[in-house]
Amino acid sequence: MRRTLILAATLIATPALAQQDPLTIISWGGDFAAMQEQAMARPFSERAGIPVRFVDTDDPAGMVKTQVEAGNVTADLASVGQGAGMRLCEEGDALPIDPASLVPPPGGGPVAQDFLPHTLTDCFVATDIYSTVIAYDAEKLAQAPASAADFFDLERFPGRRGLGRTPQFTMELALVGDGVPLDQVYAVLATPEGVERALAKLDSIRDQIVWWEAGAQPIQLLADGEVAMTHAYNGRVFKAAQVDGLPLAILWDAQMMEVEGWVIPKGAPNLDAARDFVAFSTAPEVLADAAEILPYGPPRRSAQEMVGNFAGDGTTPMSPHLPTAARNMTNALFVDPAFWADHETELRARFTAWLGSE
Numbered sequence: 001m002r003r004t005l006i007l008a009a010t011l012i013a014t015p016a017l018a019q020q021d022p023l024t025i026i027s028w029g030g031d032f033a034a035m036q037e038q039a040m041a042r043p044f045s046e047r048a049g050i051p052v053r054f055v056d057t058d059d060p061a062g063m064v065k066t067q068v069e070a071g072n073v074t075a076d077l078a079s080v081g082q083g084a085g086m087r088l089c090e091e092g093d094a095l096p097i098d099p100a101s102l103v104p105p106p107g108g109g110p111v112a113q114d115f116l117p118h119t120l121t122d123c124f125v126a127t128d129i130y131s132t133v134i135a136y137d138a139e140k141l142a143q144a145p146a147s148a149a150d151f152f153d154l155e156r157f158p159g160r161r162g163l164g165r166t167p168q169f170t171m172e173l174a175l176v177g178d179g180v181p182l183d184q185v186y187a188v189l190a191t192p193e194g195v196e197r198a199l200a201k202l203d204s205i206r207d208q209i210v211w212w213e214a215g216a217q218p219i220q221l222l223a224d225g226e227v228a229m230t231h232a233y234n235g236r237v238f239k240a241a242q243v244d245g246l247p248l249a250i251l252w253d254a255q256m257m258e259v260e261g262w263v264i265p266k267g268a269p270n271l272d273a274a275r276d277f278v279a280f281s282t283a284p285e286v287l288a289d290a291a292e293i294l295p296y297g298p299p300r301r302s303a304q305e306m307v308g309n310f311a312g313d314g315t316t317p318m319s320p321h322l323p324t325a326a327r328n329m330t331n332a333l334f335v336d337p338a339f340w341a342d343h344e345t346e347l348r349a350r351f352t353a354w355l356g357s358e
Helices: 004-009 030-048 060-070 082-090 167-177 182-189 192-203 217-223 234-243 271-281 284-293 301-306 337-356
Strands: 023-027 052-056 077-081 124-137 161-164 209-212 229-233 248-263
Touching (some): 023 030, 023 060, 023 271, 060 077, 077 082, 082 248, 082 337, 124 217, 124 234, 161 217, 167 182, 167 192, 167 248, 182 192, 182 337, 192 337, 209 217, 217 229
Parallel strands (some): 023 052, 023 077
Antiparallel strands (some): 077 248
16 A cells, blocks of 8 residues: 555564464454455565454454453454453453554654543553444435434424434433433433433434344445434445435534554464554554545544545545544543443333333
8 A cells, every 4th residue: 555665664574573473363254354365465575574364353453352261362462442341451351552662653643642642541552443323315304414403303304313222322322312412421421310301312312223133234224215314333334325326414512532543462373463563553554555445543643634535436525524533522422331330231221221111
């Protein structure tokens, strides 16, 4: 890739990289692992002379934990969500990663200040940020929604609403739609009164909700005209609009951002190479390359400034379609994995009970 060439002088220069054992990475498969292979693994292998092998699973963190507990670690890296990375670290299944080992931003300066908040922790280095957003068919609404409150306004925006059948994201959206400031959402949702407030807001549109359980479903609901608006993953909406040509648009207000990144399992067989791969793959230039392939925001400020056109067509500017674009972050919520680790069981029970009530 055009930018990653400049990293050759600062990376892949340690004697440990002379070994030829494959670097094994646990990842999610599909388009996501294909992006990692194209933007990160292939350039790394070309410079380091180390082959990279991906192992696909729908539960990378679970695979890491299983290997560590069995004392048979074959993975050198794993791509996990931030909450899973925090748990692996707390439970001693992932190794610390020194921020000083990462590539500094252009012009120098502290690496930690170049990473967005919530994206760099003791054992976790972020690679991308994706979000759950409100999506709609721009050709079927008389006016475009402007805020999360519009999702719940059936009078001005008639039509059914798509929501994931899960308390996470759904309850946060309900509170924001009811006027709770983003910086107070989790404090409110931690109280019994806040939980009931969220459910009451959902009750206001209950007979118009179409529940979905898989990421492809909300896009299909929009394409079929089954809903006027839906919660959906930003990458799915982008693909449907830019690649498949559907007239879909995103309302970025109250987007719910989630962070993915690398952890190194305790006992990783190729530890030095794993650390160098983390540094290489989270360099600003590489993160910008990755964001041009899939519309997931780079977690580094300097990388955001480098993002060019969508690799799929070479002409569509990618930056406006990223969760991390400045205008898209004006009213964004970072999903709090610590909150959900503490409250998921009780909130899922209450949400399930509400779903089953009349």
